[in-house]
Amino acid sequence: MDNNFHPDLLACVLELIQQDPQGVAEHQLLKSLATKGYEVFSPSLEPLALFQAHFLLFHLLYRQRESWYQQGHGWLQIDCLNIQFHPVAYEADAKTENELKIDDPLARYYLDFEHYRQTQTEEVVALLENFWLRLSTNQPNKVIEAKRILNIADDQILSIELIERQFRQLSQIHHPDRGGKKHDFQQITQARAVLKSSI
Incomplete structure (x- = not known):
């Protein structure tokens, strides 16, 4: 290109x-x-x-x-x-x-x-995750809230695979290019970054 x-x-x-x-x-x-x-x-x-x-x-x-x-x-x-x-x-x-x-x-x-x-994929993902993480640092109970947003039970043990699977499923519904709302997609993206940083 x-x-x-x-x-x-x-x-x-x-x-x-x-x-x-x-x-x-x-x-x-x-x-x-x-x-x-x-x-x-x-x-x-x-x-x-x-x-x-x-x-x-x-x-x-x-x-x-x-x-x-x-x-x-x-x-x-x-x-x-x-x-x-x-x-x-x-x-x-x-x-x-x-x-x-x-x-x-x-x-x-x-x-x-x-x-x-x-720019490579890993750099883009890191930039996005850092952005969402910075936004979430002042929120109390951010991990609990992030789990709720990604439909992960409070007592469920987190793994990268679980977080990514839940994120992909919800992205299919909430991404603006698929008819979802921008705010909802931002929430699941932020929740993903919070949970990944908590592992």
């Missing part, structure tokens, strides 16, 4: 973002691109495939942001929950021009295509 994007893909992404002035969530944009035949953005439960689709989309957005701004489409806000063009006059052109020049660590990360090429 290289990082040269076909003009048709760029036009499609631009059109999808512009369709809703209020912005579009990343998962919806990925789903729309997959529906239009761009299989590289197809939803997946596999961590590496999920990371790669996310990375490619954000790489494309960060690469095109300045170009689209110069073409008069507006300033592109890039966030997982909302990808949105703001009008060219958005909070004065001077501020927007300055934003283009600010050293943005996220932009730097996504513009470096080596992250796409070199």
Whole structure:
């Protein structure tokens, strides 16, 4: 996979973002691109495939942001929950021009295509688990609650196999790409990280 994007893909992404002035969530944009035949953005439960689709989309957005701004489409806000063009006059052109020049660590990360090429499944899983673990450190009785979320009995002995089996079963129901709710999927992902760290 290289990082040269076909003009048709760029036009499609631009059109999808512009369709809703209020912005579009990343998962919806990925789903729309997959529906239009761009299989590289197809939803997946596999961590590496999920990371790669996310990375490619954000790489494309960060690469095109300045170009689209110069073409008069507006300033592109890039966030997982909302990808949105703001009008060219958005909070004065001077501020927007300055934003283009600010050293943005996220932009730097996504513009470096080596992250796409070199990131392995284990790294993605570790990143996700660390994220959920950090979120859960202040919760009392977090292991008991995590067991409840993954439908594991309080007295059942934990193992990686058990945790993964329960997570996979619930992912089939709760993953947003399978019609589930994002909040529910986040809960089971967090519960998985908490339980794995407790073994």
